Amino acid sequence: MATPTTTPATMRAVQYDACGGGAAGLKHVEVPVPSAKKNEVLLKLQAATINPVDWKIQKGDLRPLLPRRLPFIPVTDVAGVVVDVGPGVKGVTVGDQVVAMLNSFNGGGLAEYAVASANLTVKRPAEVSAAEGAGLPIAAGTALQALRSIGAKFDGTGKPLNVLVTAASGGVGLYAVQLAKLANLHVTATCGARNMDLVKSLGADEVMDYRTPEGASLQSPSGRKYDGVVHCTVGVSWSFFQPLLSDAGRVIDITPNLSAILTSALHRVTFSKKRLVPLLLSPNKADLEFLVGLLKEGKLKTVIDSKFPLSDAGKLVLPKNLHTDSGGEYLDVIIQTSHLCVCLLG
Structure with a gap:
C-alpha cells in the first residue's frame, strides 16, 4: 500500500442541517477530514458536479430516504487526487488523478476532501480535466x-x-x-x-x-x-x-x-x-471507465458554461439562486447549462 500524503485535520465544506431551507440553510463549515476505511480511498477534491438530485435532496423531496442523516454535505460526482487508500484497495494508489462517484447516502462532494469507494473510482488521464471528469458519473x-x-x-x-x-x-x-x-x-x-x-x-x-x-x-x-x-x-x-x-x-x-x-x-x-x-442509474466502474475513455479520445465532451467562487457555492444547490460573480476564490463552481460543477482549483 502506498504511503498516504500528509492531510490536515480539518477541511472546509458546505453543509445543511435541515431540508427545505434553500440557500439560507446552507453553511460554510470547518469539519474533520474523513478517513478511508476498507475498500475506500481518500480524495483531495478538484471538482464536483451538482446534479438536479442534489437540490431535490436539499429541498426534502426524497425524504425519508435521503439524506440519511443530518447535517449533510451534498454532492456525489467528483474528481480529485488520491491522498490515502484503505485496506483491500487495488488498482489505484496515492497520487493518482481520478474520477469517482461518492455514496449517495453519505454525499460529501462540497468539501476539500471526501471518501469514495474504490469500486466507483477510476483513473483520470492527463487529457481529461477534473471539471470534465466530474461531470460524468450521474x-x-x-x-x-x-x-x-x-x-x-x-x-x-x-x-x-x-x-x-x-x-x-x-x-x-x-x-x-x-x-x-x-x-x-x-x-x-x-x-x-x-x-x-x-x-x-x-x-x-x-x-x-x-x-x-x-x-x-x-x-x-x-x-x-x-x-x-x-x-x-x-x-x-x-x-x-x-x-x-x-x-x-x-x-x-x-x-x-x-x-x-x-x-x-x-x-x-x-x-x-x-x-x-x-430508469434509475446503476453506478458501476466499467461504465465510468468507458466514459472517461471517450473523453480522453475526444469522442465525448463535458459542456462547461461559467464559474462561481466558493463563497457562492452553497447558493448553487438551488438553481434559482445562481450568482455570476467569478472572483478569485480557491474553490470555483462550474455550471454546464442546467448542470452544475464545483471545481476545487488547488
Whole structure:
C-alpha cells in the first residue's frame, strides 16, 4: 500500500442541517477530514458536479430516504487526487488523478476532501480535466444506460435506430446526444431556442425549440417514428408519446414518478411491444471507465458554461439562486447549462 500524503485535520465544506431551507440553510463549515476505511480511498477534491438530485435532496423531496442523516454535505460526482487508500484497495494508489462517484447516502462532494469507494473510482488521464471528469458519473452514466435500454450499441454492431432526446441541453441530454451519435443513431432533440446551436454542434440531426408548436408536438420534422426516447424532462404523459413510437419503441423515463412505474408494470404484464421504462442509474466502474475513455479520445465532451467562487457555492444547490460573480476564490463552481460543477482549483 502506498504511503498516504500528509492531510490536515480539518477541511472546509458546505453543509445543511435541515431540508427545505434553500440557500439560507446552507453553511460554510470547518469539519474533520474523513478517513478511508476498507475498500475506500481518500480524495483531495478538484471538482464536483451538482446534479438536479442534489437540490431535490436539499429541498426534502426524497425524504425519508435521503439524506440519511443530518447535517449533510451534498454532492456525489467528483474528481480529485488520491491522498490515502484503505485496506483491500487495488488498482489505484496515492497520487493518482481520478474520477469517482461518492455514496449517495453519505454525499460529501462540497468539501476539500471526501471518501469514495474504490469500486466507483477510476483513473483520470492527463487529457481529461477534473471539471470534465466530474461531470460524468450521474449525467453521462444515466445517458449511457438509457441508450443501452433502447438498444444502442457502441461497438459498431448496433442497428441505426431513431431516438428522441428531450431537454437535450440539460446535463443528461447533452451527453445523450453525443453518445447516441457515437452509436450511429439518428437523433431528434428538443431544447430552448438559445441552446439549439449547441445541441446541433454536438451532433443532433434535428433540433426543435420546445416552446414552439412544432417542438411541443415532439414529432420528428422528417416524419420518423422513434425507436427510443431518452426522456429528460417531466410533464409529458405516456399517451402523448405512444403514437410517436415505432412498433417496439421505448420511452426511457429518467425521472419516473409513481404513475410511470405503474404504467411500466402494466406494459410488462400485458407484453406490450411499446413500453415505458423507468430508469434509475446503476453506478458501476466499467461504465465510468468507458466514459472517461471517450473523453480522453475526444469522442465525448463535458459542456462547461461559467464559474462561481466558493463563497457562492452553497447558493448553487438551488438553481434559482445562481450568482455570476467569478472572483478569485480557491474553490470555483462550474455550471454546464442546467448542470452544475464545483471545481476545487488547488
